Amino acid sequence: MLKDRSTEERILDAAKKVFISKGMAGARMQDIADEAGINKALLHYYFRSKDKLFEVIFLETISRFVPRINEIMNAQLSWKEKLEAFASEYIEKIIANPFLPLFVMNEMHKQPEEFLKKMWGGDRPRLEKFIMQIQQAIEAKEIRPIHPAQLIMNVMALCIFPFIGKPLLQMAAGINDKEFFNLMEERKKLVPEFIIQALIF
Amino acid sequence: MLKDRSTEERILDAAKKVFISKGMAGARMQDIADEAGINKALLHYYFRSKDKLFEVIFLETISRFVPRINEIMNAQLSWKEKLEAFASEYIEKIIANPFLPLFVMNEMHKQPEEFLKKMWGGDRPRLEKFIMQIQQAIEAKEIRPIHPAQLIMNVMALCIFPFIGKPLLQMAAGINDKEFFNLMEERKKLVPEFIIQALIF
DNA sequence: GTCTATATTCCGATAGAC
DNA sequence: GTCTATCGGAATATAGAC
Numbered sequence: 210m211l212k213d214r215s216t217e218e219r220i221l222d223a224a225k226k227v228f229i230s231k232g233m234a235g236a237r238m239q240d241i242a243d244e245a246g247i248n249k250a251l252l253h254y255y256f257r258s259k260d261k262l263f264e265v266i267f268l269e270t271i272s273r274f275v276p277r278i279n280e281i282m283n284a285q286l287s288w289k290e291k292l293e294a295f296a297s298e299y300i301e302k303i304i305a306n307p308f309l310p311l312f313v314m315n316e317m318h319k320q321p322e323e324f325l326k327k328m329w330g331g332d333r334p335r336l337e338k339f340i341m342q343i344q345q346a347i348e349a350k351e352i353r354p355i356h357p358a359q360l361i362m363n364v365m366a367l368c369i370f371p372f373i374g375k376p377l378l379q380m381a382a383g384i385n386d387k388e389f390f391n392l393m394e395e396r397k398k399l400v401p402e403f404i405i406q407a408l409i410f
Numbered sequence: 411m412l413k414d415r416s417t418e419e420r421i422l423d424a425a426k427k428v429f430i431s432k433g434m435a436g437a438r439m440q441d442i443a444d445e446a447g448i449n450k451a452l453l454h455y456y457f458r459s460k461d462k463l464f465e466v467i468f469l470e471t472i473s474r475f476v477p478r479i480n481e482i483m484n485a486q487l488s489w490k491e492k493l494e495a496f497a498s499e500y501i502e503k504i505i506a507n508p509f510l511p512l513f514v515m516n517e518m519h520k521q522p523e524e525f526l527k528k529m530w531g532g533d534r535p536r537l538e539k540f541i542m543q544i545q546q547a548i549e550a551k552e553i554r555p556i557h558p559a560q561l562i563m564n565v566m567a568l569c570i571f572p573f574i575g576k577p578l579l580q581m582a583a584g585i586n587d588k589e590f591f592n593l594m595e596e597r598k599k600l601v602p603e604f605i606i607q608a609l610i611f
Numbered sequence: 612g613t614c615t616a617t618a619t620t621c622c623g624a625t626a627g628a629c
Numbered sequence: 630g631t632c633t634a635t636c637g638g639a640a641t642a643t644a645g646a647c
Contacts, residue, residue, distance in 0.1 A: 216612075223486065231435075232435065232436075232516075234432075234433065234435040235433075235435040235436075235520075237614075237639090237640070237641095238640070238641065238642090239639095239640080242426035247613080247614095248613075248614065249617085249640090249641080249642085250615080250616095250642085250643080250644095251612075251613060251614085252641095252642095253641080253642060253643075254612075254613080255612095257642090258544070258641080258642075259640090259641065259642090268438065278582075299587060305613090308519075309494035311515060311516065311519060313578075314512060314574050314575060314578070315433075315512065315516065317577040317578060318509075318512060318576075318577060319436075331445070333579065333581070334582045336582060337584070353607070355600075356593065356596070357583070358579070358583035358589075358593055359502065359593060359596070359597065359600055361573075361582055361583050362568075362572045362579055362583070362593070362597075363568055363574055363604060365491070365571065365578065365582070366567040366568050366570075366571035366572065367563075367564055367567050367568070369567075369571065369575065370563070370566065370567035370571040370573055370574070371567065373562045373571070374515060374563075374566055374567070374570065375514050375519075376518040376519060377514075377515070377518060377566065378559070378562065378563055378566065379537065380534070380558035380562070381479075381535045381537060381562055381580070382537070382558070382562050382581065382623070384559055388559075392559055392560060392563070395560070396559070396560070396563075399556075399560055403564060403608045404608070405602045406554070406607065406608040406609075407605070407607040408607075417630080438621090438622070438623090439622070439623060439624090440623095448631080448632095449631075449632065450622090450623080450624085450628095451624085451625080451631075451632070451633085452630075452631060452632080453623095453624095454623080454624060454625075455630070455631080456630095459624075460622095460623065461636080527630090532625075560620080577628095595615090
């Protein structure tokens, strides 16, 4: 807790930490106040309600993750390069924010309709160009036939799931935190390789 | 709500539905009472507290999913057949209980220590045999070298994640509920194929 | 802006009639 | 066993002093 940071900034950092680790329903305003080193009343002074505070955190958080998808998927890159860039960058990001995927998935399930509008207000992921590249690679007999949606699911699953299922995986595979971290680092290269091997003849 | 089902049974069904869709923290005893068609007091009559009721639901739920892992992974099957059996059976099960993965992942993250003890009290997943088969296949140059833990992550990710990330995937890939269901059916065969193709030379 | 104290609402749990 | 009514605590939110 640095003294020179503004109170509002400290609240936002504290709220992000608490909301992401406990979820909206599990988070307590007292937890956030303690984490920020202030009292509850100040939270309401800066942000009217818990709902408002949550909304700020939520939108700010996902806005740091969405735009880069479009940058990668619409760049002048081959489908292989896009897979490599996506896996590498997003696994890297999630390593730095390991609780974020479960948080986002939870809130997406709870607020399906209005969430979508706010999350991608004019900022929907645009995968058409990538999908066309895949379809062309299929027609050119470069890769096996696959529904583009299945491929997208596989990419997201392989990048995101290990962080959501970490406890399950640690139990099933018998690995500790350090080993888990090393495996995640390795996945930045392993995931695109795995996918490309599955696709090509 | 069938009249001839016992009150305890109705409560358990209602609690399962509410807990799985809202999580422990988000679920209300009133919600469960309404869903079961009774009042709150009866919940406490049958199960002392919310915690106790949740524990019953949680253990009963996962116990229907864990043992089958050991059955498959220790059967007299090749590593390919085990992958096919696991993917097919678990995707099938999750299609019938689509909200269950997110529920289980959430509660695993919240109760890491005691969760593990209860979840696998003498019933840990035993993947040693499968792991040895993979290592032997690697040594025999049948498949590419891969850390067994990475393979296990990939299998679980490809089977489980689509249900957790459904809203995200529907947004990214632009698919509706009916199309999503069809894709999940297709995955029972697609996932093992995808993995095997990625593994073999 | 920041605090203490308090109001208000919500929710799990219990008491007691039937 | 099942209900209504209510308690008691916890959590969000507000009032008001400084």
